[in-house]
Amino acid sequence: MAGLDIERLLQRHGVMPTLQRREVAGVLLDKPQHLSAEQIIDCLRLAGSRVSKATVYNTLKIFSDCGLVREVNVDSTRKFYDSTTHAHHHFYNVDTGELNDIPCELVDFLSLPPLPQGTEQESVEVLIRLRSKTD
Amino acid sequence: MAGLDIERLLQRHGVMPTLQRREVAGVLLDKPQHLSAEQIIDCLRLAGSRVSKATVYNTLKIFSDCGLVREVNVDSTRKFYDSTTHAHHHFYNVDTGELNDIPCELVDFLSLPPLPQGTEQESVEVLIRLRSKTD
DNA sequence: ATGCTATTTAGAATTAGTCTATACTCCGCA
DNA sequence: TGCGGAGTATAGACTAATTCTAAATAGCAT
Structure with missing residues (x-):
């Protein structure tokens, strides 16, 4: 997904498109997938981002509250975030x-x-x- | 469930019916229910048992491996153990x-x-x- | 009694996630 | 040009559930 699209997508969901949020969205919403918070952090670090752990967790909470991603519980040791939100x-x-x-x-x-x-x-x-x- | 029944139930599942295992089984298998490990420990403590936390966790693992109870993942912060094992x-x-x-x-x-x-x-x-x- | 294997134990370690207090950013406005 | 405040971001302390570790114990067969 291109940067501008992500920006508009966040705005449409009432989320201020800050740099950090755009980075998290860029990783998770890139394609249909299920990632844990830690996997997202690793991805971001690999890509050179310096977003903090707390921000990633806050951001994922915001994203799932506003319906941008979906939480999946299959593994009781961690949450997964699903970029596909429809049923x-x-x-x-x-x-x-x-x-x-x-x-x-x-x-x-x-x-x-x-x-x-x-x-x-x-x-x-x-x-x-x-x-x-x-x- | 009576003590003797529990003993035979454990044996039928290939589990040595030690005191601690019989106590854990006594709490969880008492009726159809879903309890977390910590809830089981609290129950045991209330009833005066001194089973250790590690033993409860080990025991629940053994029970679910041998099909005596079922793990349920609905909440990513803890596992629940389900005393009902059929579908x-x-x-x-x-x-x-x-x-x-x-x-x-x-x-x-x-x-x-x-x-x-x-x-x-x-x-x-x-x-x-x-x-x-x-x- | 002795040794062997399985079990139990306390407490340390790990892991995912939350909280807290501080700092930064952006914007309107004097 | 500088101030204030709202909204965000951050490091690092903290928590809760669970797993690990190494030592103690139990029960059974010699």
């Missing part, structure tokens, strides 16, 4: 740690349970856990 | 942190995606995220 599901390979998208049109429900009293649905996520075949 | 799904209230079971017969799929080459399916989990209704 979709995941394959998670427990052997390799690989996390891959499943387009939402490949999953259809015949039935879903009624929601508990006093709650509303935020999302329905399907996670298919995989193992690498050994035979 | 089922979850409601997770992001406002309250409550985690509840959905019996698997309440969810039916019309279609699921093909698995990637060289992998086999370990599980299909549906997570319905909820918010407490504010209106």
Whole structure:
């Protein structure tokens, strides 16, 4: 994604496009992918950026609050940030740690349970856990 | 669950039924529930047990390796251990942190995606995220 | 009793993430 | 041209959950 596009994208989501935010967005929103905060920091450092850890965490929080990225919990040791925000599901390979998208049109429900009293649905996520075949 | 039952349950899963393991099993396998390691430790302490933290963590690892309990990742800050191991799904209230079971017969799929080459399916989990209704 | 293996333990170490207090940046305005 | 304030960024201290390590213990077979 080009610099100008990123700038406008941030603005459209009500986020002031500071240098640091544009750098974080540049890494994560580059393509459909799932990165942890630490992976993003490593990427930035490799590219010569001096953004601080705190800023990266703050920025990812802002991005996910405003719907620019999505948090994914598959691994209880860290959060992943997903650059794809529209409804979709995941394959998670427990052997390799690989996390891959499943387009939402490949999953259809015949039935879903009624929601508990006093709650509303935020999302329905399907996670298919995989193992690498050994035979 | 009575002490003798727990003992036999552990043995059937190939786990030596030591005092500490029987205590941990006694807390978690008491009923269908989801507890974090720290919650289990608190429970044990309240009941006067002196099992160490390390043992609780080791024990939970052993239990989930042998299929006696199931790990659940909904919250990236800690693991939950689920005393129900057969296929089922979850409601997770992001406002309250409550985690509840959905019996698997309440969810039916019309279609699921093909698995990637060289992998086999370990599980299909549906997570319905909820918010407490504010209106 | 002796030795062997599995288990338990306290506490140190690790890891991801949050917090805090200070510093910087940008902008309107005197 | 300089001041003030809002919004951001930063280093580094801190926290919470979990894992590691090395030493103690338990139970069983000689």
